[in-house]
Amino acid sequence: MPELPEVETIARGLDPLLAGRRVxxxxxxxxxxxPGDPEAFRRVFVGRAFAGVRRRAKLCLADMDNGAVIAFHLKMTGRLYVARPAAEPRAHLRVLIGLDDGRALHFDDMRRFGSCRGFAPGAIEAWDFFRKLGPEPLEMACGQFLDALAGRGGRIKALLLNQEVLAGIGNIYADEALFMAGIRPDAKADRIPRARLEALFRAIREVLCRAIDAGGSTIRDYRTAEGVEGSFQW
Known part of the structure; x- marks a missing residue:
């Protein structure tokens, strides 16, 4: 499943390709x-221009010039990329958004676990899934990280995977960071010494930044916005 570095890589790749283009x-x-109504989507988005593409947790968010947002959740096998005019559609193409330069934004998903949702201006903030997302690990200080774990007796890996505690981390990078910090995945969070948790915070940041620099990790399905595999492998 694409995690924070993979979705960040896709968002950064799509941003210059989509900015200013009209649907x-x-x-x-x-x-x-x-999940939504295609006709309602067309009324909000057709004719509008992309203002930019960003990431929140494991979501790739395309912002429009009217404040509307298209949210893509890639889940296990989703791929999001811009296809050339007359490009042959891939076997698992699920959603195609035509652009004013003849290209198209394609959303592929072999296993159909992912989703494409359109939100009218301001509506995404009311989406329960979006509203409950925890803080971004690359945007928080160590003290905030310690506060997020304070008083929690669950296993540390399960807490790192809980998107309401930290947004964007999955199995790959949780395992890598825990290994770097010398912490067992099944250790109870409230029994881990503060110094070790501080080391974990540093490890999370290092692993995520290295993975973003490498374009993410490709185990099977993940590709960048240009269709390239990530090069961060463990």
Missing amino acids: ISLTVLDRRVF
Whole structure:
């Protein structure tokens, strides 16, 4: 499953490709990954320009010039990329958003666990999943990290994977950071010495930054916005 570094890489790759481009069409090929109403989506998004692309947790968010947002959750096998005009659609294409330069934003998902959702201006803040997301690990200080874990008796790896505690970390980078900090994944968080938790905070930041610099990790399905595999492997 793409985690924080992979989604960050995709968002950074898509941003210059989409910024300023207008949406001219929406084709939904599989409603299982598109929970909303396609017609309602078209009314909000067709004719609008992309203002930029960013990441929040494991979500790739495309901001529009009217304040609307398209949220892509890649889950296990989702891929998000800009295809050239007349490019042959891939076998698992689920959603196609046509652009005013002839290209298209493609959302592929072999296993259909991912999703594409459109939100009218201001509406994403009311989405329960989005509202409950925890702080970003690369935007918090060590003290905030310690506060997030304070009083929690659960296993440390489970807490790192809890998106309401920390947003964006998954199995790959939780394991890597715990190994670097010398902490067992099943250790109870409230029994880990403060110095060791501080080492874990530093390890999380180091692992995530290194992975972003390497373009993420490719185990099987992940690709960047240009279709390239990530090079951070353990």
